[in-house]
Amino acid sequence: MKILAGVFEQVKLRNPNEPEYLQAVEEVLESLEIVAEKYPHFVKAGIFERIVEPERQIIFRVPWVDDNGNVQVNRGFRVQYNSAIGPYKGGIRFHPSVNLSVIKFLGFEQIFKNSLTGLPMGGGKGGSDFDPKGKSDNEVMRFCQSFMNELYKYVGADVDVPAGDIGVGGREVGYMFGQYKRLTDLYHGVFTGKGLDFGGSLARTQATGYGLVYFVNEMLADVNETLEGKTVLVSGSGNVAIYACEKAQSFGAKVVAMSDSNGYVYDEEGIDLALVKQIKEVERGRIKEYAVRKPSAVYTEGCKGIWTIKTDIALPCATQNEIDEESAKALVAGGCRLVAEGANMPSTPGAIAVYQANGLLYAPGKASNAGGVATSGLEMSQNSIRMSWSFEEVDEKLQGIMKSIYKNASDAAKEFGKDGDLVFGANVAGFLKVAKAMYAQGVV
Ligand code: NDP
DSSP, X not given: OOTTHHHHHHHHXXXXXXXXXXHHHXXXXXXXXXXXXXXXXXXXXXXXXXXXSOSEEEEEEEEEEOTTSOEEEEEEEEEEEEXXXXXXXXXXXXOTTOOHHHHHHHXXXXXXXXXXXXXXXXXXXXXXSOOOTTOOHHHHHHHHHHHXXXXXXXXXXXXXXXXXXXXBOHHHHHHHHXXXXXXXXXXXXXXXXXXGGGTOOTTHHHXXXXXXXXXHHHHHHTTTOOSTTOEEEEEOOSHHHHHHHHHHHXXXXXXXXXXXXXXXXXXXXXXXXXXXXXXXXXXXXXXXXXXXXXXXXXXXXXXXGGGGSOOSEEEEOSOTTOBOHHHHHHHHHTTOXXXXXXXXXXXXXXXXXXXXXXXXXXXXXXXXXXXXXHHHHHHHHHHHXXXXXXXHHHHHHHHHHHHHXXXXXXXXXXXXXXXXXXXHHHHHHHHHHHHHHHHHTOOO
């Protein structure tokens, strides 16, 4: 970096001890150096200094009472990052690892992802270090209500529209939406990922995983290949992983492994997704149960080993930095030729360098997992016009959006002489729309 080196230095000074956030910013600024050279008016207008600084960061106490009558205190976050092209939009994550750095990296990535969808959505993200695992439904409800008692002041259908993420699915969104309605008397689309009976969109649950696989289809089509007969690894066994697996299987791929934060299962016969859904969605159990019930499967404790399995394609769908340099080398050694990210920032910079050095086809999450937020955008549209579209209509729109994200990212890479570099292409294509809007709106 030359022109933007000073911007990154300032970010480091202002945000010490925020490694995930600095990792995300550095990657984007590296891509944007060439844009800064080409568009000096963006430099003069301070676009780069402004885009790395959140418009607003809210941190709050979330007190609640557990089933034993003990008071618990968690920390809540909402980072409203950028509203140049629309209301803030981005999920809520409940996981013990949540802190300001994690929420800021996710919010920062969200700006570019939302821009890539072509829909009018700004970037934001929120969450808490609350762990829903092992909590009763009543405890989760009390927590969600307490979380909303503070957050409701800052969100709204035209202001900031949260959704789910790790640890936040239909149940949690329902509780938060209910409390928002109670506090405000407003019945509007303040959340996406809602239940189908109260304004949710068909195909939203499937959208991130399905969208990821539609994106993979585009990548493969460019090299005259398809998913038919390919071996695939999917990490995670949550919302994104399950529907990535389902769609990949529908195109004839063989998914041989899935995981959770404790370990992974390898099933040489191919994953029985109905069994995974029963264990994870219905019973809220652990993935190791799969190997107990399916004789062809083997369970291994620990997550990293999943990347040592021989495969054609890897779809990391669990969490940030789950593939490091060593795991990326293991993937290459096992024959992997394509990595597409369902999770946000699952590959470390070292891993990405390994993909690039070995000529893998590689899709960064901000492009390949944008189907979730895109369909959230479609849910917002349906809420605004008080209509709901069929599953097929939403799915068709999702496919169109994933195609155009792929095209925009690969065209941007070509335009700047970086053919095939989707990291660069996604960063630049996502940035340009937001930067033009910020420029037009003056120094705000
Ligand atoms: P879920 O909570 O439904 O599932 C998360 C999965 O990842 C679980 O299997 C979980 O295992 C595993 N996991 C979580 N943390 C870790 C960890 N530290 N180490 C190993 N495994 C872990 O979340 P989603 O499927 O919604 O989200 C997965 C990823 O996709 C996240 O990066 C999220 O930001 C991203 N994403 C999600 C979108 C959505 O629409 N939901 C949209 C775009 C991106 P366990 O059960 O043991 O915790």
